[in-house]
Amino acid sequence: MNPDPEHPLRLFIRKLDGIAALGDDARQAIEQLPITVRTLTSRHDIVQLGDRPSQCCLILAGWACRYMLLDQGRRQILSFHMPGDIPDLLSLHLGVMDHSLCTVGPATVAFVSHKSVRDLTARFPALAAMLWRETLVDASTFRGWMVGIGRRSATERVAHLFCELYVRQQALQLASDWRCSVPFTQTDLADALGLTNVHVNRVIRDLRKDGLATLRTGELVIHKWQELVALAEFDAVYLHLNAHETPAEV
Template sequence: MARIISGPETGADGRERGALPPATQGGAAVSSASNDHSLDRLIRKLQSIAILSDKERQALLSLPAKTRVLKAGHDIVREGDKPSQCCLILNGWACRYKLIGGGRRQILSFHVPGDIPDLQSLHIHTMDHSLAALSESTVAFIPHESMRDLTTRFPNLAAILWRDTLIDAAVFREWMVGMGRRDAFERIAHLFCELYLKLQAVGLAQSYRCSLPITQVDLADALGLSNVHVNRVLKEMREQHVVTLRGGALVIEAWDELMRACEFDPTYLHLEKGAAA
């Protein structure tokens, strides 16, 4: 099993976000992860896009990891930081984002358990965007030196992690198509299809139902829409009995219809088991 060590967290700043410092710095105490959380989420995620050997699975489970429980809105890493560790989402949701003038936010991606959203920090040393918890989240921090040692000893794992970053780029391309060419209904429908399949791949969705702890403001900031427009589309989806989003839970009532409405093709996710069930 992974060596799980609790660690400190800084408090929130004036904007009610708290970027996490290196583990050697002090700060407010944070609850450690429960025994239900381990690096098994990472195994599940990587096995959704590739085949792992027993030795590779054991090597991943043996990674040293420090866990922290973060409140919604807390920054994990900020634009301009030079992190020395990667962040693995064990429980909860996170997002990449950038802020522009007037505090306007563009969400660049959503991340679910099993994702390592700042894996690129292994090779791109200065963060060009920020990463924050969207909901209360349990996060594991893995030192860069441990990740580099892992990829040196297990070249196939290095290839799988590279594959994961390439799939990440494919998701960015699909979001770009959505922002440029899909209408509001299609953008939201496409995102719901994507997120459902990602959650299903790591065992967090079934029977077209899943947790979706993101707000209408989050959807608006991710899809280039106004909050009012998002609200209108969600109401339309509900009235058409296609999708219901209420209380942080997503229910897809008409999967085939939802896919047709946005011409969703899951190929870009490159999942070993990409079909919904």
């Protein structure tokens, strides 16, 4: 049975279905989770460093990012999160937040209590395994980003992030025809990639000039997928998507 196309958790259910087929009972249990839906403004902190949350946040629409602030307001973005993600799932087991989570642009989120999540996973152990897998994929993605910041050139970092954002959205049918949402400022990209705004601007300009990709008004258009992949040395294995979810050659 397919998820209710109007249900607010449909993308989350679709994401889980991409890991393993959900039974009807498990799907209905997810749809019946007691949630509180809120629409948040841009740059709204959902949870902050040092908080002790009693609920998890599921992104329904818009984007969020994990981040940490250093002295003098210097920010490092640790990850970007799209609809269907639960970016603070770790709070289910770690009592204190070791980073902050905020919206990137306006976003709609659903809050579900830790108790409800624990009750759900106790009833459906296979769901517990799926959520555990999500935390492992997060860790794999962190490793991918660490390699990028430590060893890739500025151009390779931007190209690699563009490839990642496209395949992640395509897996949830949120991207097609080599176009996807990238609603981030150049400052956001710079803070995620360990670069300056000027450097990011230069790389985006060069990618456009070379006919590889164009970023404008929040939309990424990829013109030459294989060339962009080669430039970035991009291999989607660290995202652990199914083989059929990886883009074909353009």
